[in-house]
Amino acid sequence: MTLKEIEALTLRMLQNLNLFKLPINVLKFAELIGVKVKMNDFGDDVSGFLVTKNNQNLIGINPSESKQRQRFTIAHELGHFMLHAQNRNKDLMFISKVHFRDNNSTTGENQKEIEANAFAAALLMPKPILQLELDNLPNNISEEEAITILAKRFQVSSIAMTYRIERLGLFN
Numbered sequence: 001m002t003l004k005e006i007e008a009l010t011l012r013m014l015q016n017l018n019l020f021k022l023p024i025n026v027l028k029f030a031e032l033i034g035v036k037v038k039m040n041d042f043g044d045d046v047s048g049f050l051v052t053k054n055n056q057n058l059i060g061i062n063p064s065e066s067k068q069r070q071r072f073t074i075a076h077e078l079g080h081f082m083l084h085a086q087n088r089n090k091d092l093m094f095i096s097k098v099h100f101r102d103n104n105s106t107t108g109e110n111q112k113e114i115e116a117n118a119f120a121a122a123l124l125m126p127k128p129i130l131q132l133e134l135d136n137l138p139n140n141i142s143e144e145e146a147i148t149i150l151a152k153r154f155q156v157s158s159i160a161m162t163y164r165i166e167r168l169g170l171f172n
């Protein structure tokens with residue numbers, strides 16, 4: 001799926017599920033599409049996972065990470081669910097390691113990881129809302145201050161917000 005299609009898909013789903021408001025409720029999103037989310041202590045180098053087995057869909061989240069990271073991990077795994085797990089005849093498992101998502105270098109990431117990250121960013125930081133929030137910021141603040149305010153409003157990490165804004169080319 002192209003990045004454009006992923007943007008359109010997340011927007012459509014947020015609107016259809018009546019979740020198109022800040023901060024995006026990823027837990028509700030998961031619940032409404034039939035995915036369970038559980039805290040799961042599985043060691044420090046894993047952020048989360050998605051398992052789909054016998055029509056049961058489960059996302060496990062590392063409770064030792066920040067709330068913002070947990071939200072991003074849930075959104076990332078939801079991306080795998082929506083984009084890569086739709087063939088229900090097959091049991092699937094995706095595991096997300098800590099740190100690779102916030103890495104600017106996408107070289108070495110496979111296509112599915114890139115798509116899941118794009119889905120997560122689009123889901124948590126929908127472009128139309130982000131554009132509006134950016135426009136409504138006072139224009140005498142620095143980019144850094146803007147990022148801090150927006151990250152808080154969208155409940156994402158500053159790194160994720162910076163990356164999203166750069167990707168969309170919203171800072172000139």
Ligand SMILES: [Zn+2]
Pocket residue numbers: 076080094095096112113116
């Ligand atoms: Zn992944």
